[in-house]
Amino acid sequence: MSNSTRYTGLIDKYRDHLPVHDDTRIISLGEGNTPLIRLSNVPRMIGKDVDIYVKYEGLNPTGSFKDRGMTMAVTKAVEDGSKAIICASTGNTSAAAAAYAARAGITAFVLIPEGKIAMGKLAQTMMYGAVILQIRGNFDVGMQLVKEVAEEAPVTIVNSINPYRLQGQKTAAFEIVEELGAAPDYHCLPVGNAGNITAHWMGYTESNKDGVSNNVPKMVGYQAAGAAPFMRGAMVDNPETIATAIRIGHPQSWDKAWNVQKESGGWFDELQDSEILEAQKLLAQSEGIFCEPASAASLGGAIRDVRNGKIPEGSKIVCTLTGNGLKDPDTAIAQCKNAAMSTIDATLSDVKRSILENMT
Numbered sequence: 001m002s003n004s005t006r007y008t009g010l011i012d013k014y015r016d017h018l019p020v021h022d023d024t025r026i027i028s029l030g031e032g033n034t035p036l037i038r039l040s041n042v043p044r045m046i047g048k049d050v051d052i053y054v055k056y057e058g059l060n061p062t063g064s065f066k067d068r069g070m071t072m073a074v075t076k077a078v079e080d081g082s083k084a085i086i087c088a089s090t091g092n093t094s095a096a097a098a099a100y101a102a103r104a105g106i107t108a109f110v111l112i113p114e115g116k117i118a119m120g121k122l123a124q125t126m127m128y129g130a131v132i133l134q135i136r137g138n139f140d141v142g143m144q145l146v147k148e149v150a151e152e153a154p155v156t157i158v159n160s161i162n163p164y165r166l167q168g169q170k171t172a173a174f175e176i177v178e179e180l181g182a183a184p185d186y187h188c189l190p191v192g193n194a195g196n197i198t199a200h201w202m203g204y205t206e207s208n209k210d211g212v213s214n215n216v217p218k219m220v221g222y223q224a225a226g227a228a229p230f231m232r233g234a235m236v237d238n239p240e241t242i243a244t245a246i247r248i249g250h251p252q253s254w255d256k257a258w259n260v261q262k263e264s265g266g267w268f269d270e271l272q273d274s275e276i277l278e279a280q281k282l283l284a285q286s287e288g289i290f291c292e293p294a295s296a297a298s299l300g301g302a303i304r305d306v307r308n309g310k311i312p313e314g315s316k317i318v319c320t321l322t323g324n325g326l327k328d329p330d331t332a333i334a335q336c337k338n339a340a341m342s343t344i345d346a347t348l349s350d351v352k353r354s355i356l357e358n359m360t
């Protein structure tokens with residue numbers, strides 16, 4: 001027996017709640033255990049008495065919550081003797097698949113929509129050594145191709161239709177319940193394929209059944225207006241949004257997510273791209289937390305629903321920040337055209353003048 005308290009990833013921590021055996025070889029990069037940060041300025045700025053926490057999933061090993069699912073999916077793929085995994089991706093799944101495949105010593109094939117994935121995600125996927133297939137088509141087209149090819153080639157699908165993905169991702173809810181001592185009143189997430197909202201609900205309901213918490217939250221899913229099938233009540237064929245991680249028109253967990261909405265008493269809503277970017281900047285500039293655009297949909301939506309009273313004062317809210325802001329530097333820089341940045345001569349007097357001019 002070792003007395004080490006070294007954190008070795010979510011499968012080791014939650015193995016009693018996950019489908020692994022004692023002798024399963026765990027493929028882990030130390031994912032999970034992400035900070036739950038209580039916002040200190042945003043509630044004051046919106047003038048409402050609410051407790052808002054953000055679960056900063058951007059601090060996972062490859063910078064998104066996809067790592068929680070990928071450690072399980074790749075662990076099981078390897079256990080089942082698979083030599084290759086495959087996914088369609090808007091970027092983060094491909095980065096995670098590539099990293100865990102590298103760790104396991106197997107091959108990752110990723111289908112990504114040409115020109116529509118954020119630069120950081122592409123850089124990661126290349127660096128981890130995945131075989132990258134850029135398709136002339138969007139995520140939904142890629143997903144269909146992946147399903148078809150997996151029938152004919154020896155590859156394991158690691159998209160969220162792989163049930164082990166959701167098993168891994170449910171652990172985020174376990175961590176939140178542990179930290180808060182209970183489930184929050186509301187849990188807000190951005191929704192693309194709707195796997196993550198489904199996984200969180202699994203985690204919360206399991207915690208509740210096991211008696212770890214006596215409550216479950218209302219689950220609230222926010223989509224980008226140009227890619228909002230849950231708002232339209234039907235699949236969307238040409239989804240468009242600056243939040244490329246949720247540029248999905250045919251969600252794979254459609255039925256499951258509707259069940260989550262009904263069972264939890266939550267709702268879906270949509271945000272314009274401009275609202276998403278505004279929330280991203282607000283979080284960075286008033287709290288010091290940089291998430292990617294898709295992630296900011298959770299906070300932007302929550303702020304709107306607190307303002308309009310749909311989420312009442314006195315509520316405890318958790319917003320999942322699904323991915324790291326560094327994933328998408330282009331969108332960040334384009335949004336900060338008016339940043340306090342100037343070019344000056346390399347002299348003491350110019351530096352000093354600039355400081356005095358910019359003191360607030």
Ligand SMILES: *Cc1c(COP(=O)(O)O)cnc(C)c1O
Nearest residue numbers: 092192193194195196245322323
């Ligand atoms: C994958 C992803 C989402 C969407 O999650 P789903 O499970 O597909 O609903 C949201 N934000 C980011 C950053 C993602 O990578």
